[in-house]
Amino acid sequence: MEIFGKHILLKHRGCNLIDEPGKPIPPQVNIFVKVTKGCNAHCQFCSNAASPHPQSAFRLDKLSAVIFELHNRGIMLNRLNITGGEPAMVSPLVQQILQMMEQPEFSNIHMHLNTNGLLSQSQQLMTHSRWDSISMSLHHYQASALSQLYGCTITPDAFRFEGVDMQKVNVSCNLIRGYIDNAQEAHRMLDFALSLGVPRIGFVALMKLNQYCCDHFVDLEEIFWEKIPHVYFTNSMNRGAHCKCSNYLYNKNLKILEIYMRNYSDPTYCASSLVFDGQYLRQGFHQHNIIY
Template identity: 70%
Template structure:
């Protein structure tokens, strides 16, 4: 389909479920709104680890033009994902975007905290009532281990989450050698999320973007999730050789935790993913693919 006179790839079929082919759906995209490259953490496994750019120069009217162009061409926006860097380092900008989106009655606004929801400025942003859903990186159950991973001090009361609707939250746990790297540690993470009141958790293998990731890589298969008592496989979904994920449920004391695992992903796959960085709209996360 076309927007701004250029062809874009949209999702026209849902994911294959097990061996059943995906059903035809309305043309749809996910719109990622990258508000900054800056970050308040220094995670060694991150390709953005050394970025200090917290610039808030951002063309909000152009974002609204992009959204209206998509809708005007009959393209469904599954979610508007506010991401970074770390969005909370440019909180005033994020709040301006939320106010503008609210004025234009756009739905399905998602916050993606690329570092964590454990610092005061992150939790303040999570309390904003406009979010329909929130993704939060949470790579360990121990504050000292998290401080090591993030390269910044995590306060002892980081897990209080006062005033935050945790039913909107899903946590994402990177598998890192020496941290969460086996079934026993994964089991502790499941219990930890369940005790916090977070209803969904995802386990993710590191992207091999630097030496640290190569040296600390843990394969999802090494976790043996189905060996954990009361973990039950529910389904797998895929888009052929481009990506595959598996879903499980964990049941403890009549409490249910949803589990998501990304089995594999082609980093060049960008069908239906549009990225707006405040200046340009691109297909996928590649710098040379400017649409508008």
């Protein structure tokens, strides 16, 4: 299908459920809106680690034009993901996007925030009612370990989320050698997520995109999840050789935590993923093809 005269890849089938093929779905796409490359953390595994400055002026009018183009072409915008960098570094811009997305014609679009939740501006953004879901990057359960990983100071009130609907929040935890890299550490991370009051947590292996990621890579199978008490497999979904994820439940003291794991992912696979950086719309995260 084409938008702005350029061909794009769309998602036409749902994910395969174990060995059962995915069912046909309306053509749809997700947009990842990179509002900045700047971040308060300086994680060595991050693809933005070498980006010292926030990006140039953001074209809100162009983002609106992209959304209307998809609508006019009959393409479902499944999710609008606000990401970075750390979106809280440009909180006023994110507020402008949220205000734009409160227009009646955009009311059915799922709004998602990616944040590390460490800044006061981040926690303020998390309280906005327009978010349908929030992913919080949190790669350890101890503030001292997070300070090492992030290269920034973790304040004592970093995990006091007043006014935030924690049922919208999921924790995203990278498996990193020397940090969360075995069953005991993963178990502690599960308990920490429960203590925060979030309903779900995701464990993801690093993509080997730089030397740090190669040196600190931990495969999901190294964790031996079956050694963690009260962790139960529920299902798995995949898109063939491109990506696979598995789902589990952790049940402790009458509290249930949903667990998501990305078993593998092809970083060049970009069907259904559009990226808008404030200036240009592209297909996928690692491609230079400008659509608009």
